Amino acid sequence: MKAPILAVAVIVLLLTISNTVFRLTEVQQAIITQFGNPVGGALTEPGLHLKMPFIQEVHRFDKRWLEWDGVEVEMPTKEKTYIYVDTFARWRIADPLKFYTSVRNEDGAQTRLDAIIDSETRNVIATFELLEVVRSSNRAFVKAEQSDGANRSTGMARKKLDI
Numbered sequence: 001m002k003a004p005i006l007a008v009a010v011i012v013l014l015l016t017i018s019n020t021v022f023r024l025t026e027v028q029q030a031i032i033t034q035f036g037n038p039v040g041g042a043l044t045e046p047g048l049h050l051k052m053p054f055i056q057e058v059h060r061f062d063k064r065w066l067e068w069d070g071v072e073v074e075m076p077t078k079e080k081t082y083i084y085v086d087t088f089a090r091w092r093i094a095d096p097l098k099f100y101t102s103v104r105n106e107d108g109a110q111t112r113l114d115a116i117i118d119s120e121t122r123n124v125i126a127t128f129e130l131l132e133v134v135r136s137s138n139r140a141f142v143k144a145e146q147s148d149g150a151n152r153s154t155g156m157a158r159k160k161l162d163i
Contacts, residue, residue: 019053029096030060042096059100065090066106068113075125077133087121089113 024030026046032039034056043049044063051058070087077083091113093099103109125133 016053020050021048022051022058023048024060027063028060029063029093030058031096031100032056032058033100038097038100044096059096059105061093061096061099061106063092065092068110068117070114070117070121073118073122075122077125077130078127079129081130083125083130083133085121085125087117089117 022030024043024046028046029042029044030049031042032051034052039056068089068091070089072084072086074082075085091109093109099109103112
């Protein structure tokens with residue numbers, strides 16, 4: 001009779017201990033919530049940590065750079081030339097407590113980034129001409145200039161584009 005009671009007591013004790021102690025790796029950060037509300041500050045140090053069993057819940061977040069990859073979208077430039085734009089971004093969670101209170105999880109952040117980055121990309125593309133959008137440096141833009149070696153047989157001048 002004492003053996004089953006002892007076995008049940010050991011099982012309950014092990015469940016309580018396993019629900020009290022949690023581990024964070026070096027690439028994780030976490031916050032603890034009690035009934036959905038954050039308790040204390042962010043936990044950013046790796047190792048073993050304690051929480052109240054069955055009442056508090058641990059929400060883990062990645063410390064590493066995360067990736068956002070948008071959908072390829074057709075957007076108009078300033079001169080109404082439509083181009084396909086495929087956007088991507090890298091982001092990370094700097095403040096886990098603020099992150100949890102504003103978007104709750106990475107899926108919520110990805111959804112928020114979809115709206116923000118798509119809108120801002122559309123605004124930037126629409127303010128520049130195609131030539132400005134596709135150039136590959138931050139040099140001062142020179143549209144075209146007459147070269148010294150004009151093609152005299154056709155009467156056409158070659159143009160040098162600084163792209």
